[in-house]
Amino acid sequence: MINIAILGFGVVGSGTCDVLSNNAEIIKKRIGDEIYVKKILDLRDFPDSPYKDRVTHDADEVFGDPDIKVAVETIGGARVAYDYTKRALSAGISVVTSNKELVSTHGVELMKLACDNGCVYLFEAAVGGGIPIIRPLYKCLAANNIVKIAGIVNGTTNYILSSMKNSGISYEGALKKAQQKGYAEQDPTADCEGIDAQRKISILSSIVMDGKYCDPSKIHAEGISKLTTEDIALARAIGCELKLIAYFGNNGDGTASAFVAPHFVDKACMLSDVEGVFNAVLVEGDYLGQAVFYGRGAGSYPTASAVAGDVIEACVNGSVDMKTRLWDDSVSVFRDYDDIKSDFVVYSEDDDMDLSAVLPSAQAVENASGVNAVIVNDITEAELKSKLEGKSGIEYKHYLK
Amino acid sequence: MINIAILGFGVVGSGTCDVLSNNAEIIKKRIGDEIYVKKILDLRDFPDSPYKDRVTHDADEVFGDPDIKVAVETIGGARVAYDYTKRALSAGISVVTSNKELVSTHGVELMKLACDNGCVYLFEAAVGGGIPIIRPLYKCLAANNIVKIAGIVNGTTNYILSSMKNSGISYEGALKKAQQKGYAEQDPTADCEGIDAQRKISILSSIVMDGKYCDPSKIHAEGISKLTTEDIALARAIGCELKLIAYFGNNGDGTASAFVAPHFVDKACMLSDVEGVFNAVLVEGDYLGQAVFYGRGAGSYPTASAVAGDVIEACVNGSVDMKTRLWDDSVSVFRDYDDIKSDFVVYSEDDDMDLSAVLPSAQAVENASGVNAVIVNDITEAELKSKLEGKSGIEYKHYLK
Structure with missing residues (x-):
C-alpha cells in the first residue's frame, strides 16, 4: 500500500x-x-x-x-x-x-x-x-523543437465568449451567468484579464524552451472584459471566431515571444470550434507539424x-x-511585447475607408458580408498603431490562421 | 553518449x-x-x-x-x-x-x-x-476507466474520403490520386479494408482494458471501398460527415465492443472536422470526460x-x-460483432417510405434537405437487418454523435 x-x-x-x-x-x-x-x-x-x-x-x-x-x-x-x-x-x-x-x-x-x-x-x-499536455510536451514531443503554441487555456473566458455569441448577451451578462453556474469566481479578474492564461502559457513556455524559466509577469496579457457582441459578430462575418488565445512563438535565437490576447481565429483553425468551458492547445513541432489537444480544461x-x-x-x-525536467531562471527569455511581430485583422465600419492605402502590405479579406477588413502580417502592435494614428473608425485584433 | x-x-x-x-x-x-x-x-x-x-x-x-x-x-x-x-x-x-x-x-x-x-x-x-496517444493513455489517464474510444486512425482512407467529398470523384479515382501522392500503397487492402485501423484500435483496446490482450483478428472491420460520393452527399445533407471510425466501447463487465466501420459522424462531434491525411482520436474517461488528440497520423x-x-x-x-504496461492473452475480451449494440442512421431515397413504421423506436432526423432519415439507437446490426428484411431501397450506416 x-x-x-x-x-x-x-x-x-x-x-x-x-x-x-x-x-x-x-x-x-x-x-x-x-x-x-x-x-x-x-x-x-x-x-x-x-x-x-x-x-x-x-x-x-x-x-x-x-x-x-x-x-x-x-x-x-x-x-x-x-x-x-x-x-x-x-x-x-x-x-x-x-x-x-x-x-x-x-x-x-x-x-x-x-x-x-x-x-x-x-x-x-x-x-x-x-487534457494531457505537460507530459506529452516533456516526453512524446521531446525530439521536436517546438516552434509555436496557441491555446484556449481558460474555460471561464471561453464560456463567456460562447455565451455572448450564442445568446447575444453582453460581457457583463455573460459573466453573471458564468458566476451563477460556478464557471467564474466572484472576483473574475484572474480569468477575465488573462492572468490565468498568462501563468499557463508561461509554464508551457518554460518546458519547451528547455527549462529556461519564462516569468509570467513578463508576458503581455490582455483579457476579454472590453469585448462586445459586435466584435464577435464581426469576427464571424469574416469567417473567424473571437477567442482568447495564449500564444507562444519560438524566435529560434534563444528568445521567445509570448502574449495573451483576444484573437480572430480563422474557421480553418481547429481552435475556432472550441466552445464553452472546453480548452484546446495547438502545438507545432518542427518534425511533428501541428497537433491539437482538446478537452475539459477545468472542473473538479x-x-x-x-x-x-x-x-x-x-x-x-x-x-x-x-x-x-528542471528549469533555470538565469537567462531572460522573453522578447518585449513591443518588439513582437504578429498578424492582425484590421477593420472599419466605414465602407469607404481605403484600408490598403493606409496599410499597403495588407491583404483584403474576401467575405460575403461586405465587411471592410484586411489582414496585416508580421507587424508589431506598436507599428500598427503608429500607421493608424489619426485615422478614426479603424479597429484591429490579433489574427490566428 | x-x-x-x-x-x-x-x-x-x-x-x-x-x-x-x-x-x-x-x-x-x-x-x-x-x-x-x-x-x-x-x-x-x-x-x-x-x-x-x-x-x-x-x-x-x-x-x-x-x-x-x-x-x-x-x-x-x-x-x-x-x-x-x-x-x-x-x-x-x-x-x-x-x-x-x-x-x-x-x-x-x-x-x-x-x-x-x-x-x-x-x-x-x-x-x-x-500524435501523442499511447503514453497519455498509459500515464495521464491512468486513473480513469476508459469507457469509449472513437478514432480516425488511418490517414489514407481519410484522405480518400476527403478527396471524394471535395472533388466529387469516385472511390477509384480518389484512391488513384492518393497513390500518386504517396498517401496510399500500390496494394491498398490493409488501409482501405480497415485492417490497419483494426490493428490500431486493438492496441488502444489492450491498453485501456488493463492489458487484457485484444486480438485484432477478433475485431469486425469494414472498409471504405464500397462507399460512393452519394453516400458522402447524403451524410452531409443530414448534418454529418462520412468517416471511417475505429470504435472501442468498454462494456463494464470485463468485455469490450470494438469494430471498424464507416460512420455518419454528426457535425457536433470534433471528429467530423478531421480532413485529409490527419488523424484524431476521441477518448472518454469516467472522470476526464471527452478529450480529443489531433494531428498528423502518418508520414515520415x-x-x-x-x-x-x-x-x-x-x-x-x-x-x-x-x-x-504488460499485456496478458489469457482472457477473451471482445464481444462478438453480432452482439454489439450500436447507433445507426437509416435512410431511404423513397420519400414515401415510412421509416418510423418499420423502426418504431427511431427518431426522425430533422434536415433542411428533406432527406428521409431516422436514427436508431442501441441495436445490433443483425437486429437492424432483420427489421429491414424484405423492404427495398433502405440503407443504413453506423452513427457517431
Missing part, C-alpha cells in the same frame, strides 16, 4: 480523493499496488465527508509521517501552498499539483528541491485541466483525473527523470 | 535518423547526453545517404554490440521485424517501433520479453503517427517525431515502469 496525503480539500482535492477511491481497483490492477489517502490537511472539518476521519489540521502529522510518499497540493495560491510544498519536498515526499500560480512563480526552486531530495514535483493538471473531476494520473506516476516512477 | 541502431532504413527509419541528428543539440540539452546512431541494419546500401558509413547488412553487428542500448524497429510486418525485435530484447536492447502489425499480434510476448530483460518495448508511433517526419520521443524515453528511463 502506498500512502498519500491531500493538502487542501476543496473542489479538486476532494475530486482527487473520489477518483482514487472509486477507481481504486482499476488503479491497483494497473500499478500492482494500492494507493491510500491517509491524511487530508485542511483548516476546515468535513463532518459529512466519507473521508472525515482522515482530516487533520496539523501539518506536522503529514510532513512528519514517514509513511506518506506523495502529497497532493490543491490549496492554490502561492503562500501556504508554497510553504507546504517546500516542506513536503524537503522531507522527500513527492508533490503533485494543479496550482498554476505556484508552478509558474516558484517552479524553478520547487523542481530543484524535488530533484535534490529524490522525489518529484508534477503538475499535469496545472495547464488544460484534464477532469482536473482530478490529471492530478490522480500524476499521483500514480509519482507512486510508480520515483524521481527517475526529474533531472531532465 | 548513448548508442542506438536503426533496423530498416525506409521512410520512418531514415526520418528518425534525421530528427535525432538535426535536433541533436536540443535533445542533448534535454537529457544531458548525446544520442548517436551507430548502426543502420538494412538489406540495401544507401550510397547517397549521409549515414551510409553506418549501414550494415549483418544483424550480428547490431545485436552483438554491447554498446547499443536502443534499437529502432522500422522494418514493418511481423516476420523479420518479429525476429529482430526478439533478438534485441533478449540481448537487453530496448526496442522502439512504429510497427502496429507487430505490436497488435505479438505485443504480449514482446513486452514480457522486454520486462524480463530489463529493457523497454515502446510504440507511441504505432497509433496516430506523431511526424511518425519519426513519435519514434524519436520514445528513443529518448528509452535512453532516459530504462525499464522502470515496463511491468505496469
Whole structure:
C-alpha cells in the first residue's frame, strides 16, 4: 500500500480523493499496488465527508509521517501552498499539483528541491485541466523543437465568449451567468484579464524552451472584459471566431515571444470550434507539424483525473527523470511585447475607408458580408498603431490562421 | 553518449535518423547526453545517404554490440521485424517501433520479453503517427476507466474520403490520386479494408482494458471501398460527415465492443472536422470526460517525431515502469460483432417510405434537405437487418454523435 496525503480539500482535492477511491481497483490492477489517502490537511472539518476521519489540521502529522510518499497540493495560491510544498519536498515526499500560480512563480526552486531530495514535483493538471499536455510536451514531443503554441487555456473566458455569441448577451451578462453556474469566481479578474492564461502559457513556455524559466509577469496579457457582441459578430462575418488565445512563438535565437490576447481565429483553425468551458492547445513541432489537444480544461473531476494520473506516476516512477525536467531562471527569455511581430485583422465600419492605402502590405479579406477588413502580417502592435494614428473608425485584433 | 541502431532504413527509419541528428543539440540539452546512431541494419546500401558509413547488412553487428542500448524497429510486418525485435530484447536492447502489425499480434510476448530483460518495448508511433496517444493513455489517464474510444486512425482512407467529398470523384479515382501522392500503397487492402485501423484500435483496446490482450483478428472491420460520393452527399445533407471510425466501447463487465466501420459522424462531434491525411482520436474517461488528440497520423517526419520521443524515453528511463504496461492473452475480451449494440442512421431515397413504421423506436432526423432519415439507437446490426428484411431501397450506416 502506498500512502498519500491531500493538502487542501476543496473542489479538486476532494475530486482527487473520489477518483482514487472509486477507481481504486482499476488503479491497483494497473500499478500492482494500492494507493491510500491517509491524511487530508485542511483548516476546515468535513463532518459529512466519507473521508472525515482522515482530516487533520496539523501539518506536522503529514510532513512528519514517514509513511506518506506523495502529497497532493490543491490549496492554490502561492503562500501556504508554497510553504507546504517546500516542506513536503524537503522531507522527500513527492508533490503533485494543479496550482498554476505556484508552478509558474516558484517552479524553478520547487523542481530543484524535488530533484535534490529524490522525489518529484508534477503538475499535469496545472495547464488544460484534464487534457494531457505537460507530459506529452516533456516526453512524446521531446525530439521536436517546438516552434509555436496557441491555446484556449481558460474555460471561464471561453464560456463567456460562447455565451455572448450564442445568446447575444453582453460581457457583463455573460459573466453573471458564468458566476451563477460556478464557471467564474466572484472576483473574475484572474480569468477575465488573462492572468490565468498568462501563468499557463508561461509554464508551457518554460518546458519547451528547455527549462529556461519564462516569468509570467513578463508576458503581455490582455483579457476579454472590453469585448462586445459586435466584435464577435464581426469576427464571424469574416469567417473567424473571437477567442482568447495564449500564444507562444519560438524566435529560434534563444528568445521567445509570448502574449495573451483576444484573437480572430480563422474557421480553418481547429481552435475556432472550441466552445464553452472546453480548452484546446495547438502545438507545432518542427518534425511533428501541428497537433491539437482538446478537452475539459477545468472542473473538479477532469482536473482530478490529471492530478490522480500524476499521483500514480509519482507512486510508480520515483524521481527517475526529474533531472531532465528542471528549469533555470538565469537567462531572460522573453522578447518585449513591443518588439513582437504578429498578424492582425484590421477593420472599419466605414465602407469607404481605403484600408490598403493606409496599410499597403495588407491583404483584403474576401467575405460575403461586405465587411471592410484586411489582414496585416508580421507587424508589431506598436507599428500598427503608429500607421493608424489619426485615422478614426479603424479597429484591429490579433489574427490566428 | 548513448548508442542506438536503426533496423530498416525506409521512410520512418531514415526520418528518425534525421530528427535525432538535426535536433541533436536540443535533445542533448534535454537529457544531458548525446544520442548517436551507430548502426543502420538494412538489406540495401544507401550510397547517397549521409549515414551510409553506418549501414550494415549483418544483424550480428547490431545485436552483438554491447554498446547499443536502443534499437529502432522500422522494418514493418511481423516476420523479420518479429525476429529482430526478439533478438534485441533478449540481448537487453530496448526496442522502439512504429510497427502496429507487430505490436497488435505479438505485443504480449514482446513486452514480457522486454520486462524480463530489463529493457523497454515502446510504440507511441504505432497509433496516430506523431500524435501523442499511447503514453497519455498509459500515464495521464491512468486513473480513469476508459469507457469509449472513437478514432480516425488511418490517414489514407481519410484522405480518400476527403478527396471524394471535395472533388466529387469516385472511390477509384480518389484512391488513384492518393497513390500518386504517396498517401496510399500500390496494394491498398490493409488501409482501405480497415485492417490497419483494426490493428490500431486493438492496441488502444489492450491498453485501456488493463492489458487484457485484444486480438485484432477478433475485431469486425469494414472498409471504405464500397462507399460512393452519394453516400458522402447524403451524410452531409443530414448534418454529418462520412468517416471511417475505429470504435472501442468498454462494456463494464470485463468485455469490450470494438469494430471498424464507416460512420455518419454528426457535425457536433470534433471528429467530423478531421480532413485529409490527419488523424484524431476521441477518448472518454469516467472522470476526464471527452478529450480529443489531433494531428498528423502518418508520414515520415511526424511518425519519426513519435519514434524519436520514445528513443529518448528509452535512453532516459530504462525499464522502470515496463511491468505496469504488460499485456496478458489469457482472457477473451471482445464481444462478438453480432452482439454489439450500436447507433445507426437509416435512410431511404423513397420519400414515401415510412421509416418510423418499420423502426418504431427511431427518431426522425430533422434536415433542411428533406432527406428521409431516422436514427436508431442501441441495436445490433443483425437486429437492424432483420427489421429491414424484405423492404427495398433502405440503407443504413453506423452513427457517431
